[in-house]
Structure formats: C-alpha cells, structure tokens
Amino acid sequence: MHSISKRSAFTLFHNRRDRLYGRLIHDIATRFNEKDSSDSFDLKTLSDGYQILLNNNPFKTPSGKIFEFPLRKHNLAYSVLLECRSFSPKFFEYYFSPLTSLSIRAIDIFSEKKNREQASDRLLKYLDTDTILSFASKDESGGDLLVLQKKMWGPLHEWAQKYWDVQILKTNNDFGIIMNPQPEKTRNLIKEWVCNLDQWQFAALERAICLNKSFIIGAKMIATANSSPIERLGIIHMM
Template identity: 35%
Template sequence: MSAISRACRSAPRVLLRQCASRFATVSAPVSASLPVSRLSRRTYATALDTANLLKKSGSQGAYKAIPKRFWESANVQTTEDGHQINLGTRPVKTSSGNPLVVPHNKTALAHLIVQEWATLPNLQIKPHSLPLTSIAARAIDIQKMPTQAEVDDVRNAICKALLPYVDTDTMLIFAPSHEYDGRLRAEQEERYRPIIEWAETHLFNGNKLSYMDGDKGLTGNPQTEEIRNLALEYMLGLSHWELTAFERAVLGGKSFLGGIKLVRKELTTSELAELVSLENIHQMRRWGEVEDSHDVDWADLRRQLGSAAVLLITD
C-alpha cells in the first residue's frame, strides 16, 4: 500500500476519499491479508493510475461545477426582421454568431424555442436539449451567408449528402414474405406502396422507383440517373427553411420519400415515425421491448421528426 499512499499523498484532500474508494472497489476480490507484492499487476496499476489522475485534476476537485443560468426568463422580441429570441436582455446567437430571429409568420416556432430555454435547468447543454433552437439556427445560418455563392455551396452540399437516400430509402426496402408470418411484408405493401406510387406520378414524371425485394435476396436498388436528377431538382426548389426541415427528417427517418411527405405536411410526426420503424415494431411485438434502447431510439426519432415538422408551421 506504501506505493499507492505516496501517489495519493500530494493529491487534493477532497479527492483522497475518492481514491481510497476506487482502490477498495478494484481490489475487493483480493484478500486483505495478502501483501502488495502479491496483488495482481492489473489491479495495482489501476489503483495507481487512478491516484495519478486525481493528483493531476488540480486543487479544485475532480468535477467542475455546472455553469448556472445567467438569465431569469426567456422571451420573444418582435423586430422588423422577425421574432428574436432573448435570454433576459441578451439575444440568443447561432453558431455562426447570427441573432436567432425567426420569420414573422413562424410565431409558434418562436414561442416553442423560448420554452426550450425556459425549461433548461443550467448551461450543461446536451445534443437533445435544444432541437428547435438547433434546427432554426441551421436555417438562419444558411440564409445569412455573406454571399449568394456561399449559400449555393451549402445548399448543394446538403443536397449531395441527402441524394444517396433515394437509393437506400427505408420505404423502398421490403422484407421477405415469410418473416413474422408475412405480417411485416403485408403491412409494408399496404403502407409503403401508395407513397411510392404517388412519388412516381407526382415527383418522378412516371418513372418507376427501384425497390429491394426481400424475396429475391439482399440486392441493391440504385435509381436511374433521371430519378436522381429529379430528386436533386426537388431539393434545390425548397426554401432554406424547408430544406433544413427536409434534411433533418431524411437523416432522422432514413427516408427520402418520408421527408417529402413531411415537408408537404401530408404525414404527421407520429405517422412518419411509425412508417420508418415498421420492422422494429414487428420485432418488439414478437420479442418484446429492450428498456433504455427501443424506447430511447423511439423518443429520439420523434424528437428529430417533430422539430422538423415544427419548423414548417406558419401562421
């Protein structure tokens, strides 16, 4: 124990208890009567490394205090440019330094963003904490690019990243007919096929979409060049706000067709989330739900699709 004691001696006093606790945990299986020389090398090294880490952490302790909120209330300030989101008297800024100002016709979005900040307990912001703030900031930063050429570059990059989803769309992959006693394939045919046929008629000029048939094995389903060009044309025709919502919907649901339907407000968040999760739903019906896995994934999917849907709401 003398070597570990020397390692811990110069560590902050407030951390010595943590060091001792950690050592007790890792060395618990070893009899207390055994000398240090007979401890396993891995156990001894683990305790020694812990002591060294605690020593390097500084006199303020191993854990940094979480910054507290600096505002008492969040609010909406209507300006000539739109609805500005403030924390107290300070405007919220995007990652590019632009004030978070949403258009006048997106009053609901502005107040829902305020609600996000009003319920934020501290400044320990996690990726899922501010979905509406992040997606609105994304649209604003695209719109506020210094030059039109830069705006076009960003939009083209988004379209290029989303175009492969035309080939791998969730709604273009059909399960084998024998799986889940045929129930999954039957539901896919019932719910995916009308959307596919609608897209072929109204978006792809009558061109037939290729789809993966599980009865024929795992084969790719690349679309024709004409379909890809029409898909690109569709994306470039969207406004900045629509393209931002479409981007999140496609990335969240892994469905190009689903993203189109959400932007057109022809599917609700719940409907789209269920459509792109049909296989998982059938798995859970048969095998049950895995706690802290299926439920977390479902909540995250609805959060992403929901923020995209809210971005599209207008007065």
C-alpha cells in the same frame, strides 16, 4: 490485518460506484436546473419576424448570427424560446435542444443556397437505400411480411411517384436494405425540388431523413407540412 471476502469487496465496490454515480447525476441535474435571476430569454416581435433575446440583447448562434425567424415560423420561434428557457443561459447546450439545434442548421448553414445544393447530394444517397423501397421476398415469413410492407409502404411509394411524376424503383429481396440506384432522370428532378426548398424546410428535411433513414418519409413530411393534422399523424405513425 483483516481479510475481506471477494463478495464483500464486490459489494463495497458497487456501493461506492453507486454513490459516485448518484452524486454525478445530482451534479448534472443541478448544473442544468440552475437559474440565474439576472439572466432571461425573451422573444421580440419585429416587422418581418421574431428574434430571440438574452438579457434584452440578440441571442446568437455558434457562428455569431442572430437568432431570427420569419413571421410564418412563429410556432418554431416560440418553441425555441421554451427550449432556451429550460436551461440556465450559463450552461446552455444546443445539442440538448432539438428544435434549437435544427434552427442553428437553418440559420448558420442552409441560409446559403450553395450549401443546400452541396448537402442535397448527401441527402439523395438515402433515396438509393430508402427503407420503404426495400420489400421482402414472397417467401420470407410466409409472405406475411411482404403483405404488411405493401400495406404500410405501398401508399408512400405511390405518393412519391405521383408527387414528383417520376419512376421510383423498389426491390424485393431476402438481404434487407441494399443499394437500389434510381434512374438519373428521377434523381435530377428530385434534386431540383430539394434545392428549391428554403433554409427552414431544408434543415427539417435533413433531420427527418437522417432520423427515419428514409428520403421519401422525410420528403412527405415537408411536402405535406400544411396538410390536416390527421394526415400528418398518419405519416408519423409510419416512422
């Protein structure tokens, strides 16, 4: 019986692991790049919007609703079409497609106003722990961190108070992000604004808040959606 050194066994194990890993990656890539010539996604223009088609039939969301977009969402409709076309319909996975999954939230869930009202309470919790409202103390990092935060986050804080015409409290501490409950009047006015958003705006707000851990950054992205590209680029720079 031949003995094998620990080093050889270790090398053999890792070589085999790498081969299996490489084969797995190849199989996954093949799966998602596989194209069936008989399947195709298209966009149909309606009198009041756009509809995603799969093989000339309405493409549906997981809950069975038809993928339809209003006329004002033509850019989103075409973007979702491109995402759909990037995968084989046979293996299409919604969670790999950010705009498609966002659209599903808008169509399946937030098309109902009662669902938007229920979700608004969950989103407002981010306001009490908003990243841009948690400032460092004057002593931390020799005060340099506070100076930088005021430069980056100060304008956002001022914008939020002016936009909703409310008082928004911020904190200065050495403990990072802590609970910072906002006045009831502030919460009520902002909640009213949130609940009046349409299903597309609400879905986008939810995604922006969760990604940035900031209610205010998410809200400004929605409130200034029709602003100049330069202003929108400035918001993205803060993310």
